Amino acid sequence: EPEVTQTPSHQVTQMGQEVILRCVPISNHLYFYWYRQILGQKVEFLVSFYNNEISEKSEIFDDQFSVERPDGSNFTLKIRSTKLEDSAMYFCASSDRVMRNSPLHFGNGTRLTVT
Amino acid sequence: SQKIEQNSEALNIQEGKTATLTCNYTNYSPAYLQWYRQDPGRGPVFLLLIRENEKEKRKERLKVTFDTTLKQSLFHITASQPADSATYLCALGDDKIIFGKGTRLHILP
Numbered sequence: 001e002p003e004v005t006q007t008p009s010h011q012v013t014q015m016g017q018e019v020i021l022r023c024v025p026i027s028n029h030l031y032f033y034w035y036r037q038i039l040g041q042k043v044e045f046l047v048s049f050y051n052n053e054i055s056e057k058s059e060i061f062d063d064q065f066s067v068e069r070p071d072g073s074n075f076t077l078k079i080r081s082t083k084l085e086d087s088a089m090y091f092c093a094s095s096d097r098v099m100r101n102s103p104l105h106f107g108n109g110t111r112l113t114v115t
Numbered sequence: 116s117q118k119i120e121q122n123s124e125a126l127n128i129q130e131g132k133t134a135t136l137t138c139n140y141t142n143y144s145p146a147y148l149q150w151y152r153q154d155p156g157r158g159p160v161f162l163l164l165i166r167e168n169e170k171e172k173r174k175e176r177l178k179v180t181f182d183t184t185l186k187q188s189l190f191h192i193t194a195s196q197p198a199d200s201a202t203y204l205c206a207l208g209d210d211k212i213i214f215g216k217g218t219r220l221h222i223l224p
Contacts (some may be wrong), residue, residue: 004158031160033212042216043159043204091158101147102165104212106158 002026006092007109008105013082013114020111021077023073023092033093033104034067043091049075050097082114117142119207119215123134127221128195136190136218138205148181149206153217159204163190195222 005024010035013019015087025032049067066078075094079086089111093104121200122137140147145164151159165181166187172179178191192199202217 004193031210035214043153043214044213045208045213048210048212050210058211089156093158101149101164103149103164104151104159104206105161108158109156 004092004094004105004107006090008110010021010111011113013112015019015084015114019079019082019112021079021090021092021112022076024073025075025092025094026096026105027073028038029094029105031055031095031097032067032069033095035091035106036094037091037109038086038088050078050087081114082112084114085095087102087112087114094114117207117213118142119213121203121205121215121218123218125219125221127223130138130195130222130224132165132195133195134192134195134199134220134222136203136220137189138190138215139192140186140207143207144189145207146209149212150177150179150190151204151206151214153202153204155172160216163201164177192220197222208214 007022032049035043037043045058046061048055064080068076087108091106091109093106095102095104118141120139128134142194148165150162153159163179165179180189200222202219204217205215
């Protein structure tokens, strides 16, 4: 069964550094999402992306964050200047949205540790 | 503001019994509601979706109900097994799909 893949599985970075988290969504999917989960807390929506533009974003997704689909397969999340509180698991998801209520398919996440 | 509440942080159920998890929401009028399973260190996995005009949906040992008057969904696992131990999340929304905090279910052998 096709799956969403995320790289790296674990990223350690110093505060103030830029990080790029990478995702390869399922190939025929058109809707893409980033979520984060701080340890022990809930899965939080960051951003949704369709047709090469952001369709929704949360209050968390401030100017430090950006998303891009640089080619036909990758979907990236960039954090420009990381803070300690950005340490979390970041999940990418995709959906075909053939129907409005199509489910999300998640990758297994990138654990980001900011020191 | 929109809120999703899952009533228990953790639930212990004896193997073979039915586990029932609750999801309540406020300030939403969802056309559908989804349930996901999350294992430690892994991404959520989709289980079931129920639409507003459906009272009940089943898939193998899973059953979901949806009461738009009570603004509540119930998620049942019948004949529970230790392998069902996981965190179960409910989710609402369209472009912005929001998750509840989840209920950690432990099935005791």
